[in-house]
Amino acid sequence: MSGGFISRGFKGRRQQADVAGRLPPGQHLESGFPVLSAGPTPNTPLDQWDFVVTGSVKAPKRWNWNELLALPHETPTVDVHCVTKWSKLDTHWEGVSVDLLLREVEYDSTSVRYATAFSEGDYTTNLPLADLLGGKAWVVFGYDGQPLDPVHGGPARLLVPHLYFWKSAKWVRGLRLTEQDQPGFWESLGYHNYGDPWKEQRYSGD
Template sequence: MATLTPGFHGHRRTRGDRLPPGQFRTEDFPVLSAGPTPEVPLDRWEFTLTTEDGEQHRWTWEQFQALPQQDVTTDLHCVTRWSKFDTRWRGVSLDTLLEGVATGARFALAECHGGYTTNLPLDDLRGGKAWIAHTYDGEPLAAEHGGPARLLVPHLYFWKSAKWISGITLGRTDRRGFWEQFGYHDYGDPWREQRTWND
């Protein structure tokens, strides 16, 4: 769990406290979807990073696999109140994908097959805090969990870790995503219980 500026959290954490307030621990991996599971063949898979000026950077599956890969073990926290500890992922850091991309953007909108979107501050995709993950627990990521590839931003509620990701568009202004425009929090820090607009 990455930490933000000391004092920025509205709640006191003790060392070793891994369960955010209002959460319960589960051993399962619940499947939560807001629509049908899209089928995305690997030979047609593509990830597109679009800057605020419209400049596009694209990776095919083959190019994406050739990038430096990282193994990540992390806890997940879903806004529906389950948390799962020590999940194991493999993927490409957003730091790698953003290397050499000229941008002054402060915000990012993740876009997915099936139409799902979610918004995040660009800073939360940098600094070893976010990945495009394609492997879970040593196996190719199952479609029901977002395969072939999903965003993984484990320090925020799991709805920010968009399944079936197809691209990220950077922006100077924040554009709300699928849940965020429906009353869910723009940032979604589980340690501050930022579930809805009023939190």
């Protein structure tokens, strides 16, 4: 139904050209930082926190908080796009590249092609492994020069900015590498399995 329908009397507000080119279809600019989560914000003490890469790997690898922080940091500045239609441009993060983490784990890269990120509680989200590699994904613990606030996923969240933001799992605790793709939490509830904002892959079947 993209052809033809016009909302009587709707003018709309165009974005400036430089911004418009950075907004995927259906998105609008947000200057605040909205919060969307399915349940209460968890609160795990840092001395009990760890990050694990497990699943179809030769041996699982675990980092505690201090070990993760001791890895080389990167400071990506990226645009993020939430499936609820807001986008936020030039967000500043600090964290560790997922490339670096997966380099310390042995797995068969010809058969192991998917990952499930898992978080505090039962939240999971699935991604092709290729989308976590090649400088496209981080485990971040800093935002705008400050420790990442728990409401935004602190102490650490995944950051995969080229996909809708629900793939950037808050309160992330690890990655499970798999040979088969396994839909995660929102992906099992009608949201798109891959979630490319530039193709407007919001919901199942988009």
